[in-house]
Amino acid sequence: MIEMEVMHSGHQDMELIDILWKQDIDLGARREVFDYNHRQKEHELRRQRELEEEKRQHLVREREKALLAQLQLDEETGEYIPRPPAGAPLEDTQNVNFPGETDDAMSFDECLQLLADTFPVEETETASVCLDTAAVSAPMMSPEQPGLPPAALSTGPPLATPPERMSPDLEQAWMELLSLPELQQCLSMQMEDTLETTTYPLSNSPEVQNPNYPFYPMNATDRLTNPLNVSPAQFMNTFDGSLPSLVSPDSLHQVKENSPQLNAKFNAEIFCDMFYPNDVLDESGGLEGNGSNAMPDISNKPPFTPVDLYSLSPDDAFDREKTNLTAERPDSDSGISSNTSPNASSPGKSSHGDESFGFSDSDMEEMDDNPGSVESDYSDMFSLNFQPDHLHQAISLSARIGQPQQQQEKNPKEHKTDPDEESGHNSSPFAKDKQKKRSEKRLSRDEQRAKALKIPFTVDMIINLPVDDFNEMMSKHQLNEAQLALVRDIRRRGKNKVAAQNCRKRKMENIVGLESNLDSLKEEKERLLGEKSQNATSLKEMKKQLNSLYLEVFSTLRDEKGSSYSPSDYSLQQSTDGSVFLVPRVKKTFLKSEDNLLSPL
DNA sequence: AGAAGGTGTCATGTG
């Protein structure tokens, strides 16, 4: 678990690099494609992009390597499972084993009974054991003040270890209790209940319970009124092993924000101690710097931060999603994909009540309008199979506050707020920042989806890799149906986007070419007109010369008497063989009819 | 408020 934290921290830096890089390369000047200067810049950008791509791929490989390093091969199943912390039993979050189901462990009821015996509490209005805040959390918070009502939680000293004045028996019982998943589950439910009672006071009303509990297998009302109808094992299976996620920092933060009477320290430390042994806490304390930003008031207890808790969720272990996500199908929002997606075709009609999976573009647009919500929504759906609305919101909230590195860096919404300022591109050479922002927004949408589905590739890789490389990349990672659909959609849209840009570019080039042709044709026309005029002038001159030459020839002709021929009475005609005849004009028709009266000169 | 232009996306055609 610690090692995973270290990874998170290391990833944070890498993600920071990624996001800065993205902000750089996305400054491409699409619309300046016809501007030669901009083309040059574009070319430079492309080269930079290629370099960054190599760098990024290297980082991805490093990341995968690091991830594998954190896993160990389960020889029985052939699966990679997280290495257990040193000295701590492996808690497989995917296949939760309940100590209560083993022979030597205390049963859940026994633990509760022990709690009730040790710290007698006043009867609360609900018979629910799990939801009984006083019965569970108060003793844990402060055993020295047994029976402290929830409202007084904020005043109780934080309890990170079993009470000092406990008897050895009690201490032993405490240790066992703290290790019980059921108890953790209870606390999760308690947290949830606290959220409901504080943030959503009317949550017990049916209309509030109605919403999206996509994978919650039972009636929400039943859950609230009679949680013991479901066995702990069922309960735990319901959450698909993502127990830590249930107590995400977001929910904690939400509690803190919306119900000041609750002491965040209490929540933080209890959960901290439950999930982290003391030594672990000490080691991991300095790993996450974000925590102090999110919850400054508990930053003095570095081991527990919202980020820490969040990091307990299977955020990075996308491989785990292979199994978790197989039944989940968000709308890939492509015509093809959505048609093939049974859930998308009839959202809300699934037996799982998976309407929240029927994502459409409009849904995503709504999310776009709700900065921070997309990530969590997806995370809720794909890392937690059970998420009441308030938990959604709580996690959404924390996604903004105690957000893990990836979310902060990849969440385009937050870039959208003012990407230029963040990336320091105020002096960007490209004037049309608005267009760029819009483009980023579009891109970010796919990035968000990809991240939500924990797709282990970048959008750029998905779109830009050659077919062979892309197929090879896909074959290296076993993706579930939803991930495949999304990857296909991203690639299709990305390719089509590029194709559309090329198409428009060609269209513009054609227009430019046609305009150029038109200009040259006009020039040609002008030239030909000038030539025609010149030829006409020349022809006129030649006719004049011919006429004067004709008269000159005529004047040299003499008859037998030595007198000249009159041009009005005679004319010179040339026969087909080249001989020239002097033809009397008056006899012209006659000669033609007689056919032989012409005489050579 | 509405026109104009840019862009992403989808559906469909084409090779």
Next chain:
DNA sequence: AACACATGACACCTT
């Protein structure tokens, strides 16, 4: 038949 690419049409956004 499957695939990638091209392109018209549309919606949305910005100016």
